[in-house]
Amino acid sequence: MARSGEMALGLYVLQAGYIEGAWRDPSVPKTGGVDVEHYAHLAALAEGAAFHFVFLADSPSVVERDNANIARAGRNDTFEPITLLSALSSKTKNIGFVATATTTYHQPYHLARMIASLDHLSHGRSAWNIVTSGNKFEGANFGDEEIPEHDARYERAREFVGVMTGLWDTWEEDAFIRDKQSGIYADTTKLHFLNHRGTYFSVRGPLNIARPPQGYPVLVQAGSSEAGVKFAAEFAEVVFTAQPLLESGKQYYADLKEKARGLGREDDQILVMPGIVPIVGRTKQEASDKLKKLQSYTHTDVMTETADRWLGFVTDLRAINLDSLVPATLPETNFIQSRQKVLLELAARQGMTWRQLIRLISDSRGHLMAVGTPSEIADIMINAFDQYAADGFNLIPAIVPSGLKDFVELVVPELRRRGKFRSESSGRTLRENLGLKRPHNQFTRAA
Ligand SMILES: Cc1cc2nc3c(=O)[nH]c(=O)nc-3n(C[C@H](O)[C@H](O)[C@H](O)COP(=O)(O)O)c2cc1C
Numbered sequence: 001m002a003r004s005g006e007m008a009l010g011l012y013v014l015q016a017g018y019i020e021g022a023w024r025d026p027s028v029p030k031t032g033g034v035d036v037e038h039y040a041h042l043a044a045l046a047e048g049a050a051f052h053f054v055f056l057a058d059s060p061s062v063v064e065r066d067n068a069n070i071a072r073a074g075r076n077d078t079f080e081p082i083t084l085l086s087a088l089s090s091k092t093k094n095i096g097f098v099a100t101a102t103t104t105y106h107q108p109y110h111l112a113r114m115i116a117s118l119d120h121l122s123h124g125r126s127a128w129n130i131v132t133s134g135n136k137f138e139g140a141n142f143g144d145e146e147i148p149e150h151d152a153r154y155e156r157a158r159e160f161v162g163v164m165t166g167l168w169d170t171w172e173e174d175a176f177i178r179d180k181q182s183g184i185y186a187d188t189t190k191l192h193f194l195n196h197r198g199t200y201f202s203v204r205g206p207l208n209i210a211r212p213p214q215g216y217p218v219l220v221q222a223g224s225s226e227a228g229v230k231f232a233a234e235f236a237e238v239v240f241t242a243q244p245l246l247e248s249g250k251q252y253y254a255d256l257k258e259k260a261r262g263l264g265r266e267d268d269q270i271l272v273m274p275g276i277v278p279i280v281g282r283t284k285q286e287a288s289d290k291l292k293k294l295q296s297y298t299h300t301d302v303m304t305e306t307a308d309r310w311l312g313f314v315t316d317l318r319a320i321n322l323d324s325l326v327p328a329t330l331p332e333t334n335f336i337q338s339r340q341k342v343l344l345e346l347a348a349r350q351g352m353t354w355r356q357l358i359r360l361i362s363d364s365r366g367h368l369m370a371v372g373t374p375s376e377i378a379d380i381m382i383n384a385f386d387q388y389a390a391d392g393f394n395l396i397p398a399i400v401p402s403g404l405k406d407f408v409e410l411v412v413p414e415l416r417r418r419g420k421f422r423s424e425s426s427g428r429t430l431r432e433n434l435g436l437k438r439p440h441n442q443f444t445r446a447a
Helices: 020-024 036-048 067-072 081-089 108-121 150-168 226-235 246-262 284-295 300-310 337-349 354-364 374-386 402-417 430-434 442-446
Strands: 008-012 053-056 096-102 126-131 176-179 184-186 218-222 238-241 271-280 368-372 392-395
Touching: 008 036, 008 238, 008 271, 020 284, 020 300, 036 053, 036 081, 036 402, 053 081, 067 300, 081 096, 081 108, 096 108, 096 218, 096 430, 108 126, 108 150, 126 150, 150 226, 218 226, 218 430, 226 246, 246 271, 246 374, 271 284, 271 374, 271 402, 284 354, 284 368, 300 337, 300 354, 337 354, 354 368, 368 374, 374 392, 374 402
Parallel strands: 008 053, 008 392, 053 096, 096 126, 126 218, 218 238, 238 271, 271 368, 271 392
Antiparallel strands: 176 184
């Protein structure tokens, strides 16, 4: 199938926005982190602009390394993604929901039920962002101090996904006949026991909920190392990635699509949606003034600690001469390997000092950042789309709700004017809106 001429758009939501100190801005609701109406307002803004989905990242731990940074973080009082998105599903009609959940610290049976429940609650608008955990503090919450080795996490994830889709298939579409007359509720000829026995899991099944409306919720993946790309080529239908440079973004896109093709998959069944952090002004000056104001909110200690985290916990920037140049390489990390690579590539290209790199990480974590007028931001997005570096974008507002409002009111009309973004939702389910096929049931497919 040919690629449609229009890009897909997701909304990556953090309670206050992506710039760490954004929560201090007077426009950000103080209790937004635990106020479903705050998130409902953001989802309504995105749905009204015909975005394809709301995306919630996740880490089952406080991510800061010490009290000083926990004190300033402005984020550790918020909802678990599946819970929040389930609540939002009854407050919206068309927009999809991408819930991040790690395969490293979950059990497939629990997670298959929860994500299937979200798909039923939302009438087929759910997706699962498959991550393997990227934060070293998570292990302490699940019995082991050390997070498992990077590639081994992907091995576990491969088996995990197989069990999830197997469980979602244990009841065929029309298995539940609910015949009051005869008293037969389920046709057990359409019931399949999974009986999975693997390295990491043994799961009998069946699941105790009907097959999800979409067959499977959309499978999303965020991980761009070699192991991550291999995993994405096999399973992902949407890939979230950090690609701040056009050329490496095109290379990443081409590699991933080629790997997926090699596994018999069609190009339009795996959508690459890099993150973008836009700061919109009516003039370039206005946009950069907005950025400067937001940057002024973030404490240096918080910035330094965030940089240590996103460089993979292999540095301690509190003890470094910040005006010295960033080295070309760092020790390999066991956390998000791809991001360390992206950040070092950016630093090398621009001859950055540590101080400059810390600032960049605090603003964008290495995602593409676009600061300018609506037309300039639309140019950047359309250029990446037309040059096959992206099939769409996961929009990461620097501050919410104002940063999202700016984008919806100023950039979306520009994208539409140029014929690159839709005016309304095109289908009932998230799969239909993304042009993704509905998966067959593996038990009946075999028959
Ligand atoms: C764009 C992007 C976003 C990610 N978001 C999360 C997240 O929300 N939660 C999480 O546990 N891991 C997240 N990760 C980490 C990876 O999903 C994965 O868990 C693992 O750490 C390895 O990533 P890598 O293949 O990029 O090295 C993210 C990775 C990328 C590339």
